[in-house]
Amino acid sequence: MDVSSFIIQNKEVFKLVYAFIVILACFLIVLKTHKLFRISLHRGIRYFRNAFFFYGIAFAIRYFLSFFLSFDKAFIEYGFLINLLFEYFLIMAGFVLLYSLLWRKIDFPRKKEVSSLFNARMFIFYLLALIIVILDYLWGGYYFMFFSQILVFISATIISYSNYRKNKGKVYFPQFYLIAMILSLVAWGLNALAGLYFHWHQGIMINIYLFNIVFFLIFLYGVVKATKI
Numbered sequence: 602m603d604v605s606s607f608i609i610q611n612k613e614v615f616k617l618v619y620a621f622i623v624i625l626a627c628f629l630i631v632l633k634t635h636k637l638f639r640i641s642l643h644r645g646i647r648y649f650r651n652a653f654f655f656y657g658i659a660f661a662i663r664y665f666l667s668f669f670l671s672f673d674k675a676f677i678e679y680g681f682l683i684n685l686l687f688e689y690f691l692i693m694a695g696f697v698l699l700y701s702l703l704w705r706k707i708d709f710p711r712k713k714e715v716s717s718l719f720n721a722r723m724f725i726f727y728l729l730a731l732i733i734v735i736l737d738y739l740w741g742g743y744y745f746m747f748f749s750q751i752l753v754f755i756s757a758t759i760i761s762y763s764n765y766r767k768n769k770g771k772v773y774f775p776q777f778y779l780i781a782m783i784l785s786l787v788a789w790g791l792n793a794l795a796g797l798y799f800h801w802h803q804g805i806m807i808n809i810y811l812f813n814i815v816f817f818l819i820f821l822y823g824v825v826k827a828t829k830i
Contacts, residue, residue: 612803619810620664626817627657630824637828645701647717652698659690685734688746692730695753702760747793754786777823781816788812
């Protein structure tokens with residue numbers, strides 16, 4: 602029996618292990634980057650932290666909350682809300698992760714922001730994510746999510762490559778950004794193919810899960826190496 606067959610036969614256990622790894626990685630990234638932000642007050646770090654906060658919420662809702670609610674008959678009727686919330690926070694995480702790369706290019710107000718989660722720019726992201734989720738719900742698929750996130754990670758990959766070139770040869774965080782962004786772009790591309798053309802083929806989905814695990818672990822490794830906290 603090969604690895605793929607074993608995972609497919611034990612897919613529910615694999616999904617919980619997958620979710621646990623991702624959520625733990627997000628928790629550690631948020632914890633360490635929050636400490637670094639408290640020291641540096643760097644806005645990019647602040648939004649980077651928030652992106653993984655949203656990722657953690659998304660995966661906790663999709664895998665852990667849905668698992669426990671599955672024991673309740675009401676979940677069968679309202680389970681679609683879990684998917685909507687998962688999609689919403691996943692989209693928000695992608696937006697904020699890209700924003701953590703772009704914040705210097707945007708004219709920030711001189712006045713210090715009270716909250717990085719509740720401000721004018723974040724409300725734009727909240728609204729965009731809500732519109733995408735509503736459109737996907739009405740359309741009966743994930744077309745808008747796929748398009749938005751592929752576009753997000755194409756942009757993030759280009760910016761990360763530019764940052765890597767500027768810091769080539771240094772032990773510095775951009776190389777981790779670049780590798781992780783490429784992996785996530787590939788994962789989103791496979792996700793779109795699996796959802797739109799291959800009816801969520803289990804073999805493709807396993808590869809997506811593995812790409813996602815590596816994505817989060819690379820960022821965790823990069824954060825640990827960069828912060829040394």
